[in-house]
Amino acid sequence: MWSEINMTKLNFYNPTEIDDLVWPEEQLQLTTESPAKMFFSDFRKVPPLVIEVTTAAIAAKEMMRRSHVRLKFVVDSDNHFLGVISSEDLDDQVMVRKRSEGFASSDIEVGDLMTPKNSLKAFDINQLHHATIGEVIEALTREGQHYALVLDRHNHQIRGMFSAQDISRKLHRAINIKDRTKFYKVFAASDRH
Numbered sequence: 386m387w388s389e390i391n392m393t394k395l396n397f398y399n400p401t402e403i404d405d406l407v408w409p410e411e412q413l414q415l416t417t418e419s420p421a422k423m424f425f426s427d428f429r430k431v432p433p434l435v436i437e438v439t440t441a442a443i444a445a446k447e448m449m450r451r452s453h454v455r456l457k458f459v460v461d462s463d464n465h466f467l468g469v470i471s472s473e474d475l476d477d478q479v480m481v482r483k484r485s486e487g488f489a490s491s492d493i494e495v496g497d498l499m500t501p502k503n504s505l506k507a508f509d510i511n512q513l514h515h516a517t518i519g520e521v522i523e524a525l526t527r528e529g530q531h532y533a534l535v536l537d538r539h540n541h542q543i544r545g546m547f548s549a550q551d552i553s554r555k556l557h558r559a560i561n562i563k564d565r566t567k568f569y570k571v572f573a574a575s576d577r578h
Contacts, residue, residue, distance in 0.1 A: 415555050417519030424518045424552050425535050427545045433458045438467055438496040442483075445495050446475040455550065456532060459499045466543060468499040469532075507534035510544050518552060525549055526562050 415423065426433075436445055436457040449457065449472055459467045473479075475498060483493050506528060508521070513535065525533060525547070535545040553560045 415518075417522065417556070418517050421513045421516040421518050421521045421547075424521065424555060425513070425545045425547045426551070427535075429544065431545075433543075433546075435460045435464070436470060436495055437462065438494065438499070440495045441491065442475055442480065442493040442495055442498055443490060445470060446472070449475065456548070459495055466502055467496070468501040469505065470495050470499045474498045474500065505534055506530050507536045507543075508547070510535050510537050518556070521547055522549075522552060522560055526560070529563055531562055 434454055434457045436448070436459055438459050438461055445457070449455070455472045457470050459470050461467060479498060480490065480493065483497065484490060488497070508524075513521075521533075525531070531549045533547045534543050535547065536542070537544045549560045549562050
């Protein structure tokens, strides 16, 4: 029950013709020379999007489609990080391949399709103190990576991640990354089990 003692009476106001939206300062005048740290999703500020390893792949695909999410961090029941699952990993062709290996559609789980954490690329957070986002883009492009984790190796923590899509959106320019890992993934998929 709300106490009526010392309650502040709130008033409503109508926006005026000159009232406008406020935009984050980081979106103003960002260039490839801007500090890299302005572009990474810091998990101390924004929690990672996670999904349990035992989630049915069909359900995961639908959840990600509905929420317009392209990547989730895969965790076990104790929230220990195991890997990542992307919308590409849940592609219909990947599911068909799994079914051809003898899996029933309903038995395919996120853990069967995820990229395990030891296969992921990452930057050390200490490298980023003086790095520009242009240097991050160059590294992502060189390695054919659409995203990269940011590690705090001293504390054994994954602090965040860079996403080429997010960088592109903030810079208002296309970032063309040729996925060098697709060829590898086709053959590595059958080696995961």
